[in-house]
Amino acid sequence: MNVRPATERATSDLTIVGAGPAGLFAAYYAGFRGLSVTLVDAQSHVGGQISALYPAKNIHDVAGFPNVSGAELVRRLLDQASVYGPQIVLGRQVVDLAHDEPGSDLAVTLDDGTTIPSHAVILATGVGGIRVRTLPVGDEWRGRGVAYLVPDPEAHRDEDVVIVGGxxxxxxxxxxxxxxxxxxxxxxxxxxxxxHAASLSRAADVGIELLTECEVGAVRGDKRVTSVLIRNASGSRREIPADTVVGALGMISAPSPFAAWGIEVQDRHLPVDSTMSTNVSGVFAIGDVSTYRGKIALIATGFGEAATAVNNVAVRISPCEPLAPGHSTDEAVAPLESARRGVVTA
Ligand SMILES: Cc1cc2nc3c(=O)[nH]c(=O)nc-3n(C[C@H](O)[C@H](O)[C@H](O)COP(=O)(O)OP(=O)(O)OC[C@H]3O[C@@H](n4cnc5c(N)ncnc54)[C@H](O)[C@@H]3O)c2cc1C
Incomplete structure (x- = not known):
């Protein structure tokens, strides 16, 4: 474990909580604005929902990328964020946020007791702690044929695959x-x-069997899953061969800690103004966790919110700084190899 102990106070201009796409882009942008950054994520890897839930899926609605896999987009975001050498702390959850009078400093506390003071905090916590909803088949089958992600589709070549979810x-x-x-x-x-209706009709066209009003009763097998028992609404049962059973039942959100931190919460989201500021001075929110009239929770909108928040953080920290950042084309950036430093994992 490399995270600094609680007694050592690692001050940076900005702490970003959450290393999903919004937090990663905010880390790049803050470096571009000359701010020192600590980026913290509870997961052991960056990329938020993309890395946790759909690294192999192709994303088509990120500007400039007609077709990019989740893993590739995350890799590029990390490369971009790394240009200015942020301190990245992985595998550590932020459990508290202390703030005093408006204008004074803030400090987040990690689950090992480490405090990280900073002049501003951006919350990019997405849907919160990411935990998948599990199948009612016993956890002992996990990793032995029962899975909740498909990080590498090729690993399922020539298998009978049963996917549970709608x-x-x-x-x-x-x-x-x-x-x-x-x-x-x-x-x-x-x-x-x-x-989507288009996915359903394509599935039917290519011969994927779609069974409705059916539930998984049990999985069968020895060392690994070999079949799955399903029962339909009328109670009749059927056993179908399965090498892999993928649960695609969505996520369970962890309880939101924000109200206890003094931050206004609206239906698990954080209302922000046009600068992406929450009701607490110095605390901003971007990406899926933020909300305002007309909010759309997408990767693309999170990127724009990151730029808005960071530029406003820059002015908060140095009031004489202009809000507009200038053009990135005028910046000479360090080579990626020399800048990729400061990643610590719990
Ligand atoms: C299956 C699927 C497909 C999708 N496809 C698309 C698509 O095609 N296009 C698109 O635009 N969007 C898509 N989305 C939505 C997109 O993934 C989200 O909008 C995006 O990930 C939100 O980014 P974010 O950075 O706000 O948060 P997240 O990606 O949710 O990341 C938040 C991070 O914050 C961390 N965190 C939370 N609380 C704490 C804490 N207290 N301490 C430390 N770390 C914390 C979490 O561990 C997580 O890593 C899809 C989502 C799913 C589930």
Whole structure:
């Protein structure tokens, strides 16, 4: 464990909580504005929801990238953030945020007791701690055929794959695995799917079996899963072969800590003004966790919010600084190799 002990106070201009796409881009942008940055994430890797839930999926709605895999986008965001050498602390949850009078300094506390003081804090905490909803089959099958992510579709070549869920993730994974796997079956407990109609019709076209009003009763196997028992709404049972059962049942959000930190919360989100400031002076919120009239929670909107927040942080810290940053084309940036430093993991 490399994180500094609580007694050592690592001051930076800005602490960013959450290393998802919004937090990573904010880290780059803060460096560009000449701010020193500490970026903290509870997960052991950067990339937020993208790394945790869909690294192999292709993303099509990020400006400048007609088609980029989640993993590749995260890699590029980390490269970009690393240019100015932020301190990145992984595997540590922020459990407290102390703030005194307006204009005075802030400090976040990590789950090991370390405090990190800074002049401003950006909360880029997304949907909070990311925990997948699990299948009712016993945790002992996890890693032995039961999975909740498909980080490497190629690993399922020639397998019988059963995917449980009715949303976009279930259908996206089914479509990704269909050309690789021997057979793909999607099981959904409701009569209708929530996934995009286009994905459903493509799934039907390519021969993915879609079973509605069905639930997983149990998985069977020895060292690994070999089949899954499903039962339908009328109680009849069927056993289908399965090398892998993928649960795509969504996420469970951890309780929101923000109200206890004195931050106004609206339906688990943080209302912000046009500078991305919360009701607490010096504390900003960007990405999925922030809310305002017309808010759309997307990677692309998180990037814009990151730039807005950081430019306003820069002026807060140095009131004589202009709000507009100038053009990045005028900056001479350090080579990536020399700048990629300061990543510490718990
Ligand atoms: C299956 C799926 C497909 C998607 N496809 C697209 C798409 O095609 N296009 C698109 O634009 N969007 C897509 N999205 C949505 C997109 O992933 C989110 O909008 C985006 O990840 C939000 O980024 P963020 O940085 O705000 O938060 P997140 O990605 O949620 O990252 C937040 C980070 O904060 C950390 N964190 C939270 N609380 C703490 C704490 N107290 N201490 C330390 N760390 C903390 C978490 O560990 C996490 O890593 C998709 C989402 C899903 C689930």
């Amino acid at each position: 949303g976009d993730s279930a259908l996206d994974w089914a479509l990704q695995l269909q050309p690789i796997a021997r057979a793909v079956t999607v099981i959904h407990r409701r009569r209708t799917f929530r996934a």
